[in-house]
Amino acid sequence: MQRPGGRTARVRAQVLRAVEDELIEHGLAGIQLGRVARRAGVGRSTVYRRWGGGAALVADLLESMAATSLPRARTGSLAGDLAANARLVGRTLADPRQGALFRAVISAAEVDRAAARALSTFYAIRIAEWAPCVTEAVERGEVPAGTDPEEVFRAVSAPLYHRLITGLGTIDRAAADRAAATALAAARAGVFVSDAETRDESE
Amino acid sequence: MQRPGGRTARVRAQVLRAVEDELIEHGLAGIQLGRVARRAGVGRSTVYRRWGGGAALVADLLESMAATSLPRARTGSLAGDLAANARLVGRTLADPRQGALFRAVISAAEVDRAAARALSTFYAIRIAEWAPCVTEAVERGEVPAGTDPEEVFRAVSAPLYHRLITGLGTIDRAAADRAAATALAAARAGVFVSDAETRDESE
Numbered sequence: 001m002q003r004p005g006g007r008t009a010r011v012r013a014q015v016l017r018a019v020e021d022e023l024i025e026h027g028l029a030g031i032q033l034g035r036v037a038r039r040a041g042v043g044r045s046t047v048y049r050r051w052g053g054g055a056a057l058v059a060d061l062l063e064s065m066a067a068t069s070l071p072r073a074r075t076g077s078l079a080g081d082l083a084a085n086a087r088l089v090g091r092t093l094a095d096p097r098q099g100a101l102f103r104a105v106i107s108a109a110e111v112d113r114a115a116a117r118a119l120s121t122f123y124a125i126r127i128a129e130w131a132p133c134v135t136e137a138v139e140r141g142e143v144p145a146g147t148d149p150e151e152v153f154r155a156v157s158a159p160l161y162h163r164l165i166t167g168l169g170t171i172d173r174a175a176a177d178r179a180a181a182t183a184l185a186a187a188r189a190g191v192f193v194s195d196a197e198t199r200d201e202s203e
Numbered sequence: 204m205q206r207p208g209g210r211t212a213r214v215r216a217q218v219l220r221a222v223e224d225e226l227i228e229h230g231l232a233g234i235q236l237g238r239v240a241r242r243a244g245v246g247r248s249t250v251y252r253r254w255g256g257g258a259a260l261v262a263d264l265l266e267s268m269a270a271t272s273l274p275r276a277r278t279g280s281l282a283g284d285l286a287a288n289a290r291l292v293g294r295t296l297a298d299p300r301q302g303a304l305f306r307a308v309i310s311a312a313e314v315d316r317a318a319a320r321a322l323s324t325f326y327a328i329r330i331a332e333w334a335p336c337v338t339e340a341v342e343r344g345e346v347p348a349g350t351d352p353e354e355v356f357r358a359v360s361a362p363l364y365h366r367l368i369t370g371l372g373t374i375d376r377a378a379a380d381r382a383a384a385t386a387l388a389a390a391r392a393g394v395f396v397s398d399a400e401t402r403d404e405s406e
Contacts, residue, residue, distance in 0.1 A: 107313035158364070158365035178354070
């Protein structure tokens with residue numbers, strides 16, 4: 001047994017930092033475990049034994065990113081909270097290093113099931129962290145009862161990720177504010193009320 | 204010089220169909236030009252001479268997809284037109300073959316500049332085709348003057364692509380209708396009026 005924060009944790013941190021560098025420079029297909037070990041300053045056999053492959057390394061990187069809590073905003077209004085979330089997502093995706101990392105991780109998730117599962121889990125954790133902004137807005141009467149917090153926060157992120165993957169439009173503060181305003185307008189109009197999907201089934 | 208629709212066009216169609224199959228089965232990293240040639244029933248040297256690599260094949264595939272016109276809806280209301288667009292995008296992404304193709308192409312665009320440019324062009328062409336739905340809605344007074352058609356259609360697609368890449372939520376008819384309703388609510392609220400981004404700059 002090793003103490004938390006001991007050698008095992010240190011090795012993991014070094015290896016995951018090296019995986020980030022590898023992903024940004026070479027993408028999933030270009031990850032070489034030997035080079036990861038060298039960058040991390042650990043033995044090759046450690047990396048092979050503990051992770052075994054590039055996809056497992058990406059999955060572990062996402063798990064570690066998800067564990068890094070980004071506390072939600074508490075601005076007192078849903079408009080303010082959604083704008084704070086959108087700007088956070090926008091800054092992350094527009095950052096040269098983080099943006100490249102997300103591109104590489106998304107690309108990895110398209111071809112590898114373990115990476116895809118890790119990516120879904122990462123987003124689910126982040127969304128759960130921010131969900132109370134919406135439940136509190138319901139209590140304040142800003143949006144209709146039954147508004148689904150997950151749908152609201154997915155709607156905030158979606159236009160920014162769409163820009164990232166299509167290359168159409170820049171990811172700047174104006175884009176973030178427009179993404180937040182889009183989600184807010186839809187939430188106010190009742191688009192994300194949970195049983196809304198059953199309403200149109202008969203069409 | 205070869206006649207349009209002659210041997211050159213036939214070879215291209217066969218090769219691009221083979222590229223689709225390769226992408227769906229193996230992704231960009233797994234594309235083998237020899238296998239593409241064999242699937243297409245053409246000589247290896249033809250594929251090497253004319254395309255030279257997997258990324259160029261993907262770029263040409265996107266160019267050919269963009270040239271396949273998908274005429275826009277004319278339902279008489281923006282709500283109807285946006286729903287038609289969202290269902291079209293949703294059906295495409297949810298289709299096992301087309302969905303896998305888009306996943307592979309997005310993944311390719313993350314690692315290859317030529318594929319990224321081809322993907323941006325593809326989306327720009329599709330959006331331009333549908334833009335008149337919004338300009339007509341402005342004329343009918345359904346949304347404010349100055350509403351940017353591109354922004355509206357990107358907002359329709361974004362939640363569906365977000366589901367594709369994050370793996371969160373299914374891409375079904377309800378999701379498509381919610382994507383259309385989100386874009387419509389935001390458009391009505393004036394979120395996509397072109398100079399809206401300057402309004403909040405002073406914050």
